[in-house]
Amino acid sequence: MNKKNEKVNLSGELKKLNLIPYFGxxxxxxxxxxxxxxxxxxxxxxxxxxxxxxFLFFGMATGIYNGIKELVKESKQYEEKSEKKDENTGEKTPKKGF
Amino acid sequence: MSLSKGEKIFVGIILAAIIVTWLFSLPNIGGMEQLSEMGIGTKWIYTFGEEAGFFTRINWLTVIMGGIICLVVIIFAHGVSKKFSMIPNRKQSAVELFLDFMYKTVEDSITVKEYVKPVFVISTTLFIFIGVANIISGIPGLNVSVINGEPHFSLFLDTWYTPTSDLNTNATYALMTLVISHAFAIKVKGFGNWIKSFFQPVFIMFPMNLVGEISKPISHSLRLFGNIYGGGILVLILSYMVKYLILPVVLWGFFGMFIGLIQAMVFSMLTIAYIAGQIE
Known part of the structure; x- marks a missing residue:
């Protein structure tokens, strides 16, 4: 597929960029x-x-746990979306992520 | 690039206004010996009642500017809706494009179809208010800082005061989002299942989940507050260093409009994400 013709999903891209500061x-x-x-x-x-x-250490652990939980959730969403896209286009994309 | 006659006149007027403003405010800037005299980070707070407390303090500018922004948005919306037609004009197309974009974003995230419209209304309202508030923080205007306990009005030395640089505004929206997301969750899942969601995946995780939920509005509000308030202070200090010659315009544009719009978008995206996470 020609990459130029692909529509850029602005909200999706923003969401991806947002993940790193979100963790912090x-x-x-x-x-x-x-x-x-x-x-x-x-x-x-x-x-x-x-x-x-x-409690400070507990907060650190909680923060990392909640941050990773969100990252895993997002990566699962991307995988589902790319699988759906592959079904529509008939292409196969290599699996990445967690 | 060639400019038409009208554009040249417009640019000329803007340049003349900048030079006149700069000359007008030069004695004011020269008088400031130290940064501490600029009243950076101070807020014009009015205290009423006998004792100063949480409920007896008002930040005037937050209330006034919040009201003005609401009025501007309502007047704009009224102007667009009055001339609504099948063949849209420029304003109507812009509004339709934006609302369509927001609706699609919400539709992608919210799995329960009947909640798409309410979430769209909440997130779009938040985006419009915060977006307009952040954009005016990139336009020179009236601002008030407190120096030696007295309000000091400055015109064009700083940008318009934005309500989002006050943590109270952001915390209100973030708390509202938290309450709405949990109310929706109770409605969709039922009270029992909602309580159960705090004990997942195992019973011991309850304190972690609870702290995680309480911290959501804090990270949600502090992110916006930090970006806007920090940006404002940074611009003030840098402007002071170059005596308001060239830099402020670029910095106001960057911190006010660019970062401001991105942060407004991020705030409404997080609102959608938090609600979606609860009603999944």
């Missing part, structure tokens, strides 16, 4: 929420910053 923002936001919860829990209990640090 997700990790940061999760750490912020978890850190805030940890800070107040620590303040109201032992007040020795241990719970705060534990």
């Amino acid at each position: 923002f997700t990790v940061f936001a999760n750490m912020a929420v978890s850190g805030l919860i940890g800070y107040y829990l620590d303040k109201w209990t032992f007040d020795n910053k241990i719970i705060f640090i534990i």
Whole structure:
């Protein structure tokens, strides 16, 4: 197929570009929420910053988990879309991704 | 490139206006010895009532500019809808193209057909408001900064104040998106299945899923706020360094219009994605 004739899906391209900052923002936001919860829990209990640090690490793990979950979901969507496209055009594209 | 007579006159008027504005604001710029005197990052906040608290503070410009943007959009929409015809004019074609693009984007993401229209309405409304708000942050106009506790009005030294540079605006939209997405999820899945979705894939993941959900509006709102507010401060500092000679126009165009429109698009895309993720 001639590549010039292919229509560029602007929203799809933006979504793809958005994935990288999305991951960073997700990790940061999760750490912020978890850190805030940890800070107040620590303040109201032992007040020795241990719970705060534990919650910060928990936030990091949560952020990475949620970020990767989103990445896997997006890559599955792309795969489904490319499979549908292949069915329509009769071509085969090599499988990539996770 | 050759310009017609009308275009030459237009460019001439714009250039003359820039030079006059620059000359007019020169004494003002020269008087600023330090960046701290420019009131960068300060906001004109009015406090009423006896005690200063969360509910007794108003950021005037956010309210005023938000209202003005709404009015401008409504007047534009009224102007387009009044002359609606089968053979569209320029304005109508532009609006139809844009709405068609948004509808297709929503249709691609939302799997439940009956929710395509409500999600399209929500995301497009958000895009239009945030888009217009961000575009005016690339146009020189009236802005207010607080210096030594007093509001200081500046004309054409800075761009129009944009409501999206106030975190309250973005956080409101992000929270609204969160509430709407969960309300739709309860409607589609039922209350029991909605609660169950927090305990997937295994029961232990509940705290992770909960923190993930709470953090969504934070990342959603901070992304827009950071880009617009940070861009504004960066332009102010760079403009101060070159004494408002050439650079601001380029930077205002880049940070205000280009980055602003992309961020508005990203905000509405994320709105669609969050709602789609919930009602899947």
